[in-house]
Amino acid sequence: MTYKPQTSITAWLLVMPAVALLGLFTHVPIVGSILHSFYSTDRPRRPSRFVGFDQYDAMFEDPIFWKALTNNLIYALGSVPFSIAIALAMALFVNERMAGRGLLRLAYFTPTVMPMIAVANIWIFFFTPDYGLIEQVAQALHLPAHNWLGSTNTALFCVTLVAVWKEAGFFMIFYLAALQQIPTDLKEAARLEGASGWAIFSQITFPLLMPTTLFIMINALINAFRVVDHIFVMTGGGPNNTTSVLLFRLYEIGFKYFDHGQAAALSVVLLVVLGLIALGQFLLFDRKVHYQ
Amino acid sequence: MSMLNRRMFSAMTVALGLAATPLKAADVEVRFYYPVAVGGPVTKIIDDYAASFEKDHPGIKIKPVYAGDYVQTLGKALTAVKGGDSPELAILLAADLMTLTDDEAVIPFDDVLKSPADKAWINGFYPAFMENARVKGKTYGIPFQRSTPVLYWNKEMFKAAGLDPDQGPKNWDEMREFAKKLTKKDASGAVTQWGIEIPSDGNTLWLFTGLTTTNGVRLNNAEGDKVTIDHPKVAEALNYWYNLSKVDGAQPAGLINWGTTPRDFIEGRTAMIWHTTGNLTNVRTNAKFPFGVAFLPKNSQYGAPTGGGNFYMFKGISAEKQAAALAFVQWMTTPERAADWSIKTGYVATQPAAYDTPAMKAYTADFQQAIVARDQLQHAVPEVTVHDNQRVTKVFNDAVQAVITGSKTTEAALKDAQRDADRILKEFK
Amino acid sequence: MSPIWQQGLITRLLSTAAAWLLGLLWLLPLLFAAWAAFHSSANTARLDLLAPLTLDNFATAWSAAPFARYFLNTALLVTGILVAQFILCTLAAFAFARLPFRGREALFSLVLIQLIVAPDILLVENYRTIKWLGLVDTLPAIALPYLASAFGIFLLRQTFKTIPTELEDAARVEGCGWLGILWRVYVPLAKPIYLAYGLVSVSWHWNNFLWPLIITNSVETRPLTVGLSVFASLDQGIDWSIITAATLMTSGPLLIGFLLFQRQFVQSFIRAGIR
Numbered sequence: 001m002t003y004k005p006q007t008s009i010t011a012w013l014l015v016m017p018a019v020a021l022l023g024l025f026t027h028v029p030i031v032g033s034i035l036h037s038f039y040s041t042d043r044p045r046r047p048s049r050f051v052g053f054d055q056y057d058a059m060f061e062d063p064i065f066w067k068a069l070t071n072n073l074i075y076a077l078g079s080v081p082f083s084i085a086i087a088l089a090m091a092l093f094v095n096e097r098m099a100g101r102g103l104l105r106l107a108y109f110t111p112t113v114m115p116m117i118a119v120a121n122i123w124i125f126f127f128t129p130d131y132g133l134i135e136q137v138a139q140a141l142h143l144p145a146h147n148w149l150g151s152t153n154t155a156l157f158c159v160t161l162v163a164v165w166k167e168a169g170f171f172m173i174f175y176l177a178a179l180q181q182i183p184t185d186l187k188e189a190a191r192l193e194g195a196s197g198w199a200i201f202s203q204i205t206f207p208l209l210m211p212t213t214l215f216i217m218i219n220a221l222i223n224a225f226r227v228v229d230h231i232f233v234m235t236g237g238g239p240n241n242t243t244s245v246l247l248f249r250l251y252e253i254g255f256k257y258f259d260h261g262q263a264a265a266l267s268v269v270l271l272v273v274l275g276l277i278a279l280g281q282f283l284l285f286d287r288k289v290h291y292q
Numbered sequence: 293m294s295m296l297n298r299r300m301f302s303a304m305t306v307a308l309g310l311a312a313t314p315l316k317a318a319d320v321e322v323r324f325y326y327p328v329a330v331g332g333p334v335t336k337i338i339d340d341y342a343a344s345f346e347k348d349h350p351g352i353k354i355k356p357v358y359a360g361d362y363v364q365t366l367g368k369a370l371t372a373v374k375g376g377d378s379p380e381l382a383i384l385l386a387a388d389l390m391t392l393t394d395d396e397a398v399i400p401f402d403d404v405l406k407s408p409a410d411k412a413w414i415n416g417f418y419p420a421f422m423e424n425a426r427v428k429g430k431t432y433g434i435p436f437q438r439s440t441p442v443l444y445w446n447k448e449m450f451k452a453a454g455l456d457p458d459q460g461p462k463n464w465d466e467m468r469e470f471a472k473k474l475t476k477k478d479a480s481g482a483v484t485q486w487g488i489e490i491p492s493d494g495n496t497l498w499l500f501t502g503l504t505t506t507n508g509v510r511l512n513n514a515e516g517d518k519v520t521i522d523h524p525k526v527a528e529a530l531n532y533w534y535n536l537s538k539v540d541g542a543q544p545a546g547l548i549n550w551g552t553t554p555r556d557f558i559e560g561r562t563a564m565i566w567h568t569t570g571n572l573t574n575v576r577t578n579a580k581f582p583f584g585v586a587f588l589p590k591n592s593q594y595g596a597p598t599g600g601g602n603f604y605m606f607k608g609i610s611a612e613k614q615a616a617a618l619a620f621v622q623w624m625t626t627p628e629r630a631a632d633w634s635i636k637t638g639y640v641a642t643q644p645a646a647y648d649t650p651a652m653k654a655y656t657a658d659f660q661q662a663i664v665a666r667d668q669l670q671h672a673v674p675e676v677t678v679h680d681n682q683r684v685t686k687v688f689n690d691a692v693q694a695v696i697t698g699s700k701t702t703e704a705a706l707k708d709a710q711r712d713a714d715r716i717l718k719e720f721k
Numbered sequence: 722m723s724p725i726w727q728q729g730l731i732t733r734l735l736s737t738a739a740a741w742l743l744g745l746l747w748l749l750p751l752l753f754a755a756w757a758a759f760h761s762s763a764n765t766a767r768l769d770l771l772a773p774l775t776l777d778n779f780a781t782a783w784s785a786a787p788f789a790r791y792f793l794n795t796a797l798l799v800t801g802i803l804v805a806q807f808i809l810c811t812l813a814a815f816a817f818a819r820l821p822f823r824g825r826e827a828l829f830s831l832v833l834i835q836l837i838v839a840p841d842i843l844l845v846e847n848y849r850t851i852k853w854l855g856l857v858d859t860l861p862a863i864a865l866p867y868l869a870s871a872f873g874i875f876l877l878r879q880t881f882k883t884i885p886t887e888l889e890d891a892a893r894v895e896g897c898g899w900l901g902i903l904w905r906v907y908v909p910l911a912k913p914i915y916l917a918y919g920l921v922s923v924s925w926h927w928n929n930f931l932w933p934l935i936i937t938n939s940v941e942t943r944p945l946t947v948g949l950s951v952f953a954s955l956d957q958g959i960d961w962s963i964i965t966a967a968t969l970m971t972s973g974p975l976l977i978g979f980l981l982f983q984r985q986f987v988q989s990f991i992r993a994g995i996r
Contacts, residue, residue, distance in 0.1 A: 004821075007820050007821065007822065008820075008821075008822040008823065010816075010820060010899050011816040011820035011821075011822035011825070012816075012822065014812040014813060014815060014816035014820070014899075015812070015813045015816045015817070015828065017809050017812065017813075017869070018809040018810060018812065018813035018832075018868075018869040018874060019813065019828065019831075019832065019869070020869075021809070021865065021866075021868050021869035022831075022832060022835055022869040022871065024850060024865075025840050025843070025847055025850065025865065025866035025869075026834060026835045026838060026840065026843065026866075027831065027834070028846075028850070029843035029846030029847055029850065030834075030838065030843065030846075032846040032849070032850075033843065033845070033846050036846070043394070043395070044394070044395060044396040045396075061715075063708070063712075064690075086743070089739075089743070090740075090743065093736065093739075093740035093743070094740075096736075098736075098737055098740060099737060100741065100744075103744070104740055104741070104744045105983070106979075106980070106983060107744035107745070107747050107748045108743070108744060108747055109979070109983070110747065110748060110751055110976065110979070111747060111750075111751075112924070113924055113972070113975045113976055113978075113979045114751070114928070114968075114972040114975065114976065115927065115928035115930065115945070115946050115949070115971060115972055115975075116928060116930065117928075117930045117946045117949055117950050118946075118949055118967075118968040118971050118972050119750055119751075119754075119968070119972075121964050121965070121968055122750040122751075122753060122754050122965065122968060123750060125753070125757075125961055126749075126750070126753075128549070128552065129544055129546070130483075130544070130556075130561060131561070133749075133753065139480075139482055142480055145482060145483075147544065147545055147546030147547065149547070150492075150493060150546035150547030150548065150549070150697065151545075151546045151547075151697055151698075152694070152697045152698075152699040153699070165747065165750075168747075169747070173986075197732065222837060222839075225842070226839060226841055226842065228931065229930040229931065229946075232930075232950065233950065236493075238493060238547070238689075238690075238693055239493065239546070239547045239693045239694075239696075239697050240690045240691075240693040240694040240697060240699060240700075241690060242699075247841070247842065247931075250844070250845065251844070251931065251935070254844070254845040254848075255367055255371070255845075255848075255935050256363065256367060256682055257680065257682055257683050258370060258374070258395070260845065263845040264845065264846075267842070267843065267845055267846065270842050271838060271842070274837050274838055274842065275837075277837065278837040281837075335785065335786075357938070357939055357940065358786070358940070358951070359938070359951065360950070360951040364951065368938045371857070371935070371938060372857075372858070372938050374852075375852050375857040375858070376852075377857065377858065377938075555960075
């Protein structure tokens, strides 16, 4: 391709503002995190100095780090499949001529529009022992009482549930868009040949939705490492760190304890995780989908 | 009013204002960050104080900045200091003393005091509150909103259960017995009334210190570089707390929420609670039954941690602002004001002189409960105050929560916690 | 268009029931909030359905924290971000889509990194940068990391690429330079994308919490989400009525906006072919 110098200059001028900002707030911090993770935290009587892998050693010795990592993985593996499945179901429901579908679409999408920090308060009430909504229903049904957010074996589940509730509606939109792209004659043809509803779904619809599913899956995975607002309000990372996830831990270390060296090391871990997801996307995606 | 009209309106007001008043020297502005940690319309009280102070001291402007709970306020203050934009004052946990001095964020009040009257003022506070306000002999914190945990009990429920309504439990055994008697179940076996609630998901360590102190063990040393966690008496205290739910069924299982506990008490869902005395006014206003307030029950001794916040003055502010800030702190901690603040919120008045003021005498005449916390001061110890306090507190909290939720044995939890705390404090020895 | 599930009435009824049940479950928190906000707190715990309505909670919530200021901050913030994003992303996307220059593909790949690594992940380093710029506790500080949106650039570039070059040639014949072509040909044709992206951006930044939490300290810069968290974190007895009233207040505008624009939202997503 021949590059006309004038076009090149124009192009660079057009691109510069965005790229500069991106560089300053994405690329520079990535490098910065890596660099700072090799230094100790700056304290008044002990200025920052090079410490090699000490921060990583300290981090790997910290049982809370491993807790946060495991929790984050469970949280991701728990929320992603369910969000996708529910989003798909929602899209299928709303796509048909069902009674009240406009209202349904509204209902499904509403959680996405509300601030997580606000709805988390409501969910706290639902999970409150004794008189919270869930417990009241349980009592009416004579089921045993349970302290949902205050038990180490259910707190993470509750937090995951809230995440699924928040995200499914958003992913539904993607599925809706994709569903409407599916040519109707395909389905008509199948139906004329006597295929059952399930067969049409599993052999025509779902495969055609595969690119969307993969796209949503990658997004959901990334979000599983990003969405922590509700944890702040509902459990504060507890009980006993059972709902602490990487980003939440990063906030604690960086902005509650002001330990910047550790925070940098933890940032690097987060970056590595995201990098792995990106790698996965690259391998999966480009094999199945063509992008322009 | 549209944007344009509003702008014109304010422009006119400013213009009129400038024309009407002679140009005065720039007001000294004192920003102070404060948390709200107890119930009631505290924001309004603080704002009223600020306004009154400004009337008494023209030329100084007080700007209260409401920053969330203690932890958030500490975070905000430290962030501001590190960002080169210190506020002048903040009310922060007394327990965060060493975190603040380690970061060299605050200055000792001794450096700002001038007159003998000032020096007398600084010595007028209860010693129990000053214990964790001093480092190496210098005073960094001025007590303002201090409290101890107390036991609240529902007198009607006591009477209904056949207990003396005017006597709270005096010791651990009584508390256990009473709690068991006060627990009521309905036909299906679900509990309709709990005997006791000691919240465990917020200020966990603070209330736990109530149990350890009454069991005769101190959790930290004065230098703040050593903590005692893996100790038989600490284990005893933790087991006692856990067994109230596990064995006696008198307390809800799992973590109990700090925020909902006073409400549970007010709504009659539990007969006794442990909570800060700072909630006293809230309970008094909202409870529709007679209630009592007692010392934390003793096991081998009476005891309770002090809690709450002190005024801290930050480094890097001009001498003029220091003087203004000092004036505000002194104004806020006169005996009369300390009494007023205590009456309005339930926090313990920080000076003996406050209890001698007419207002306080009148108040306590028909509300005896208000002086329980003060009387408990003679048995009080400072709450755990160590270096890197937030981190060490979390180690304690995690251990207690692990046991309370049944996910770790007491031995394992305390051993792990001791190891983690030692690791954190290692660099401060 | 006949429905996918073709078997008989039973299946249709079942799936309708399932859909509605799901819808109800999904709406439950909002319904509860709406109910609790209008009743006094004593009734909340007992869910007494016939209790009297009251507006007191809203009044109390409103006066307990400077929500007016928070609203102003949030409105300014999301508007500012949106306008800046439109400008920056349009310019960049156009260059990536239509202007050949050396290193274009490599640069675009670098841009796409932000799709994976969002500014929130890098909050510790970004905080350092903002401090270095001397902008801590300002509204621009909240906005800066998000202004150059990789998602926006990606979307717009994709859209611009689908616009036939004949239109561009026609405009050039009339004597337009690059910016003229951009403004006259590309931007108008990408309207649905702008709408979809705008809706996503506004709702996302209205609801953003973690980054604003750490970068703001004072009431003058705090957006609604941070204000709500500070307000709701009081150590006293949680008053559900007041908290739900505050919750409704903070999410109200977005909800109303969505109610008004929901069709456009979904349609523009679909028409834009976002797959």
